[in-house]
Amino acid sequence: MLTPIQAVSNDTFLPERLNLAIGKRCFVSCQGCYTHFGQHEPDLKRLLESVSLFVDLGVSDITISGGDPLTINNLLGFLDDLRQLKVRSIKLDTVGTHLIQNPLREEIPPGLEGRPSLNSLMKRLDFMGIPLDGWSNATVSLFRAGRPQLYEETKELLDAIDGTAGFPMVIINTVAHAMNLSGLSRIGQEILRHPAVCHWNIFQFSPTDQVSAEINAGYRITDPMFHMAEKAWRNSLASHSATAKGITTEFRSVRSRLGQYLLINSDGVAWVPDERGQTISLGAVFQNEHQILSDWSKTVFRLRALRNPPARIET
Numbered sequence: 001m002l003t004p005i006q007a008v009s010n011d012t013f014l015p016e017r018l019n020l021a022i023g024k025r026c027f028v029s030c031q032g033c034y035t036h037f038g039q040h041e042p043d044l045k046r047l048l049e050s051v052s053l054f055v056d057l058g059v060s061d062i063t064i065s066g067g068d069p070l071t072i073n074n075l076l077g078f079l080d081d082l083r084q085l086k087v088r089s090i091k092l093d094t095v096g097t098h099l100i101q102n103p104l105r106e107e108i109p110p111g112l113e114g115r116p117s118l119n120s121l122m123k124r125l126d127f128m129g130i131p132l133d134g135w136s137n138a139t140v141s142l143f144r145a146g147r148p149q150l151y152e153e154t155k156e157l158l159d160a161i162d163g164t165a166g167f168p169m170v171i172i173n174t175v176a177h178a179m180n181l182s183g184l185s186r187i188g189q190e191i192l193r194h195p196a197v198c199h200w201n202i203f204q205f206s207p208t209d210q211v212s213a214e215i216n217a218g219y220r221i222t223d224p225m226f227h228m229a230e231k232a233w234r235n236s237l238a239s240h241s242a243t244a245k246g247i248t249t250e251f252r253s254v255r256s257r258l259g260q261y262l263l264i265n266s267d268g269v270a271w272v273p274d275e276r277g278q279t280i281s282l283g284a285v286f287q288n289e290h291q292i293l294s295d296w297s298k299t300v301f302r303l304r305a306l307r308n309p310p311a312r313i314e315t
């Protein structure tokens with residue numbers, strides 16, 4: 001599933017996943033949001049053409065994110081069309097807000113027409129990524145503002161998926177930051193309750209140029225803090241229970257994530273963040289896929305070289 005970056009030659013890489021960050025709006029408002037939002041609604045037809053070319057170039061695992069992809073018009077039709085291409089897996093990252101208001105029925109309540117139900121969505125996905133950053137409404141809202149009941153809503157959503165998923169297909173995504181790091185085991189306890197969960201990603205908070213320096217400083221945790229938290233989790237009983245239940249756990253530091261994804265926003269602009277969270281734009285992707293992939297590869301190579309400078313040879 002979550003394979004390392006594939007090397008296709010000594011100095012050329014392919015991204016682990018093509019991340020279509022094409023939802024241009026979101027149901028929540030995270031203070032530390034790193035997304036480089038597009039200005040326009042996504043052109044789904046052109047995106048499909050683009051994905052087809054990327055698949056031919058060897059990138060066949062697709063993530064759909066945003067913003068929140070539930071805000072995309074005709075999302076289900078887009079997913080059906082994606083399936084017609086030779087994609088290997090489709091993952092959709094969502095807060096799931098509207099799914100829990102209509103978890104089990106195909107009928108959509110007034111005002112939410114055009115948005116998919118949980119059942120209709122799950123049928124079309126290999127994985128669904130859901131954020132969980134705390135163990136109460138108050139701790140969740142330390143990062144994800146704008147939905148004061150988000151923790152309860154997320155639990156409700158997970159309960160609904162537990163009852164309908166034929167196999168574990170939920171990936172929980174946690175942003176570990178200065179205010180929730182000590183409570184990771186409490187988040188883990190909630191995850192253990194849900195048979196639908198197959199994997200837990202814990203992402204070290206990454207600073208970003210999309211927000212202020214003060215906000216970055218408030219969430220920042222150092223590498224040693226992050227590694228200590230991983231050690232504490234790995235040694236805990238809850239971690240062993242997770243392993244016994246088949247839930248894999250991955251602590252993903254800022255450095256380890258460098259250049260793992262090729263991100264494309266709703267305007268069709270490709271970008272990649274560097275280690276300090278600076279957004280590096282690679283330009284428009286449509287009809288330029290081969291060049292974008294080549295530029296992405298060179299950029300990643302450079303970022304990784306900066307991260308691990310070659311050892312100096314003493315003379």
Ligand code: SF4
Binds near residue numbers: 028
């Ligand atoms: S859920 Fe994701 S896209 Fe939405 S505001 Fe938060 S970080 Fe940004």
